[in-house]
Amino acid sequence: MIRYYSTNLRSPEVTFREALLRGLAPDGGLYMPCNIPLIPRDELEILSGESYPELTADILGRFLHDEIGRDELLDICTKAYKFEIPIEKVHDRNYVMCLDQGPTASFKDFAALLMGRLMQYYLEIEDQHITILTATSGDTGSAVANAFYDLENIRVIILFPSKEVTELQRKQMTTLNKNIQVFAVNGKFDDCQKLVKKAFMDPSLSHIRLSSANSINIGRLLPQTVYYFYAWSGLSGKTDDQVIFSVPSGNFGNLCGGLIAREMGLPVKCFVISTNENDEVPVYLKTGEYKKISPSKNCISSAMNVGHPSNLARIIALYGGKMDESGKIIVAPDLRKMRKDLFAISITDVRTKETIADCYGQYGLLLEPHGAVAWQGLKE
Numbered sequence: 001m002i003r004y005y006s007t008n009l010r011s012p013e014v015t016f017r018e019a020l021l022r023g024l025a026p027d028g029g030l031y032m033p034c035n036i037p038l039i040p041r042d043e044l045e046i047l048s049g050e051s052y053p054e055l056t057a058d059i060l061g062r063f064l065h066d067e068i069g070r071d072e073l074l075d076i077c078t079k080a081y082k083f084e085i086p087i088e089k090v091h092d093r094n095y096v097m098c099l100d101q102g103p104t105a106s107f108k109d110f111a112a113l114l115m116g117r118l119m120q121y122y123l124e125i126e127d128q129h130i131t132i133l134t135a136t137s138g139d140t141g142s143a144v145a146n147a148f149y150d151l152e153n154i155r156v157i158i159l160f161p162s163k164e165v166t167e168l169q170r171k172q173m174t175t176l177n178k179n180i181q182v183f184a185v186n187g188k189f190d191d192c193q194k195l196v197k198k199a200f201m202d203p204s205l206s207h208i209r210l211s212s213a214n215s216i217n218i219g220r221l222l223p224q225t226v227y228y229f230y231a232w233s234g235l236s237g238k239t240d241d242q243v244i245f246s247v248p249s250g251n252f253g254n255l256c257g258g259l260i261a262r263e264m265g266l267p268v269k270c271f272v273i274s275t276n277e278n279d280e281v282p283v284y285l286k287t288g289e290y291k292k293i294s295p296s297k298n299c300i301s302s303a304m305n306v307g308h309p310s311n312l313a314r315i316i317a318l319y320g321g322k323m324d325e326s327g328k329i330i331v332a333p334d335l336r337k338m339r340k341d342l343f344a345i346s347i348t349d350v351r352t353k354e355t356i357a358d359c360y361g362q363y364g365l366l367l368e369p370h371g372a373v374a375w376q377g378l379k380e
Contacts (some may be wrong), residue, residue: 001065004031004218007313008324009196017122018068020115020219021130023212025202028325030314031218037062039265041239047229048237052085053077053370055233056114056226059264063222068121076121080113085227087234090363094378096371097231103146104172106139106303107254108220108228112147114155115219119211123153132156133199134213135192138165138251139303142172144213145180156213159180159192188295190307197325215253216310229266239267246272246378248370249281250304252311259341261316272343274377276301276369279346281312286344288335292327300349301369345380347373355379 003013008029013340014022019031039047039062047055051362064073087186103107123130132154134144150158158173162184165173173182185192196212199205232243245268247255255273262268275282276299283289296307308327316323321333347355355372359365367375370372 001067002037002063005034006030007032007317007322009322016064016218018373020118020217021209022123022212023210023214023217024197025251028197028201030216030310032314032317033218033260034195036260036263038263040299041265044265044267045237048233050233052226052230053081054135055230056223058083059226059229060114060222062264068118072121074273075199076117077114080117081110083195085230087231088365090359090365095231095235096365096367096375097227099227102143104139104142106143108139108143109147111215111220111223112143112213113139113252114223115213115217116144116147116151118219120151120153128209129153130209130211132213133196133210134158135189135196136160136165136173136214137189137192137303137305138169140214141165141182142169145173145176145182146270148213149176149180149284150178152179154179156180159185159195161185161187161189161192163297164305166302172240188307189305190294190296214310215251217255221253221257221311222260222313225264226282226359228258228261228268232266242267242269244268244270244272244378246274246374248304248374248377250278250301250306250309252281252309252315256311256314256318257316262341263318271341272374272377272380273345274374275344275346276304276352276373277346277348278305278307280307281309282344285335285339285342290323290327290329299369299375300352303370304373332363343380347376347378351376 004019005013006025006027006029008027010027011025056077083101088096099107141160249255277297280293293307296305313323316333319333319338322331323329352369352372355376356367359367
């Protein structure tokens with residue numbers, strides 16, 4: 001059985017079920033697997049013939065082991081993923097993976113749908129109830145609200161920055177009822193995230209069983225490893241054929257999922273970290289000094305308006321370092337290796353708009369702002 005440790009290293013190790021239902025470790029850290037299962041090369045090539053639900057059950061099953069049966073896990077995955085995942089060729093060997101086919105048109109549907117069903121599975125067994133408290137800059141809120149809607153053992157509370165989500169995102173969150181409650185916050189996403197973390201650490205709320213559906217929850221993170229395998233297997237499936245992924249990055253859960261996939265054996269040559277004008281991570285990789293951006297900058301790629309990514313602590317941990325929740329680096333990671341594995345770049349709003357126009361004019365490819373940031377990062 002794989003156990004999970006806190007990035008702050010001051011909490012005991014737990015099982016996946018415990019990490020999933022807690023969300024945040026008692027010491028304020030994020031849960032990470034104590035060891036990442038390596039998939040042998042011959043098994044990797046066999047995976048390329050599986051459907052998305054089968055692939056998800058196979059990859060996640062390596063982390064969950066006997067915490068859930070294979071048949072139960074496959075059934076949950078089959079019910080969660082009832083939509084296609086197109087991989088669209090743009091030119092030569094350059095592709096866009098369309099993760100917008102879920103119920104809210106957000107890539108976060110992938111993790112939220114599975115996470116909600118796994119939580120419900122464990123809570124039904126225990127005959128327990130839980131309150132999900134989560135912050136969103138747009139996509140997470142609508143995806144979580146939809147994925148957790150009408151689950152009997154789960155109540156959901158969502159906080160969003162009142163002036164920094166689109167009208168569509170707001171409606172996707174606020175037009176549900178039953179077990180979904182949504183609050184607008186007069187502030188930034190980072191303010192919402194700070195309130196969530198403060199609630200988790202508040203002893204006066206200890207009588208409420210709280211968890212999170214943000215990417216701070218390991219249950220949101222691990223499902224994101226799967227579509228990296230799916231992209232590689234759909235385009236190549238050969239272990240000697242390496243891939244470069246350009247990942248639009250805000251809170252860095254998506255990128256962290258990709259890094260875990262690489263640690264599992266996925267043949268990745270490089271990850272491109274494509275951020276908007278919130279460039280704290282590109283600056284850190286360039287200079288070696290990390291400084292939060294507060295308040296975060298309001299860019300048209302709104303889901304990436306994050307001035308201090310929570311999941312950076314996990315990425316620092318993968319490279320042998322330690323970062324606390326405030327952003328202080330206590331143990332330096334292997335920056336040399338990070339710079340070899342990761343190419344980080346910040347794309348301005350002006351360049352984002354130009355990229356949308358250029359891609360449509362040259363290739364007939366219609367990109368939204370987040371995808372445009374990733375495409376321009378790949379070009380750079």
